[in-house]
Amino acid sequence: MVEEEGFRRYVAHIILWIGIAIVAFPVYIAFVASTQDNALIANGQMSLLPGGHFFETYYQTIFVGTSGSTREPVGNMMLNSLVMALLIAVGKIAISIISAYAIAYFRFPFRMPIFWIIFITLMLPVEVRIYPTYKIVADLHMLDSYAGLALPLIASATATLLFRQFFMTVPDELLEASRIDGAGPLRFFWDTLLPLSRTNMAALFVILFILGWNQYLWPLLITTRDDMQTIQVGIRKMITTTDALTEWPIVMATAMLAMLPPVFVVVVMQKLFVRGLVETEK
């Protein structure tokens, strides 16, 4: 651009660094708190520099847990969150890709009504149908189970739409060719379509993993046993209403650990993440 030199460029750098500082500050404070002594924090005398309790706090957080509010070690909560996130991401991709395949590559009675039935679920977020869904899961005896955590969240209209859209761009010649090779619909799906969808699936996986890992309201409702708790629910239970009992260094260490996997995925898979995000919104 014509006048994009010197001074203006410095201003841009400065504004961006201020933005980054604002975005990073809460996390920095959380990290600092997780390395300091609880008594110091409770007195409101926390310093802005990391303290010497890093290993001690994180060891206790991961393997022991708090001594009061929830006695579950955070390592176990992370495992639950991981299982839930993986089940949701893989499950959503699996059932969406096969239903998109059916809708794109077959003509069958009720094809469009079925498509619309799936599509309309976009308008029924879990928050608005929360109690009846809870009741169904309870009736199916799936409370406090991985199935109960994942199954009700596994349908995905956006993923179905996305795969259908993608299949529409796959040239017809491919199908003709594999038909000449004697391949049936399942063979074609497995040998041709799935490999072609790899990048789409990967981009979607990044988004859906984060979505699953960050679930809160649903696990909050359907898990009653401490050992089935996810990390998002666990962290909320650690903040007790009477301040004196909250073990802040452990809470902050838990916050750091809860952030680690999704933030790692976003930063490492940046390209795929941005692609997946922009695509799912369309």
Added chain:
Amino acid sequence: MQKQAIFQSRLLPYALVAPQLAIVLLFFYWPALQAVIQSFLLQDAFGLSTSFVWFENYLDLFREPAYFEAILRTFFFSFAIAVSSLSFALLLAVMADKPLRGSMLYRTLLIWPYAVAPPVVGVLWIFMLHPSLGIIARYLRAIGVDWNPLLDGDQAATLIILAAAWKQISYNFLFFLAGLQSIPRSVLEAAAIDGARPMRRFWTVTFPLLSPTIFFLLVVNIVYAFFDTFGIIDTMTRGGPGKSTETLVYKVYSDGLLGGNLGSSAAQSVILMVMVIVLTGIQFRFVERKVTY
């Protein structure tokens, strides 16, 4: 759009859609229907008998001033979150769109909050602004602000809005950046040659061309403020103090689970569903328009 080359099979397509359909019917439609039915029923205090009361639950809701307050509050929160987060994200995106050294690094350092879960966002912010131990609260008191969001409703609301807007910056930033990068350079250069200064170029060229993105993000942010702030509110204030941070979604939760008032909670769910349908409809109208551009 239809594919020309297709497979012939009688049962296979049904088998392929069956899992998705089963889950959708069992966990989406059936509960939604239950919510609608429940909203017409009134249960006595002990849950022993229920009677069909037509629109009684809805009428009760609209007679209840607290519900109107929750509606107003939710819209106010949504508006405040969307405006603050969008404007800040736009500023950052405009800066990051310039040909700067290290722009990839800036991008990486700005997008990660997207991945932070709402309850964790709540925990981070309540800790910083906790009246007795928060590090920012300390400075606020030092400059003479009587800061206590645990007692003061307005301060609690401010806290929720700040935290929720903070989380949404990265998402808005990404979409703004994508929008800015799709604006043809030649248009901006033409304006520059015509003598338009950078500020003027922004308001007369960039901003209007960005307006579809802004509108899209506005809708997404409102949906976000409606639903995804639940985790933030629940960890930070639990709807309090008083009811000063209770949004519509939080009210469904607290009336139903904590209050045991299922009929009212269901009626609120149904009203929310209608709102979501409207918002989603707007979103799709917009997306369709964007596709045909």
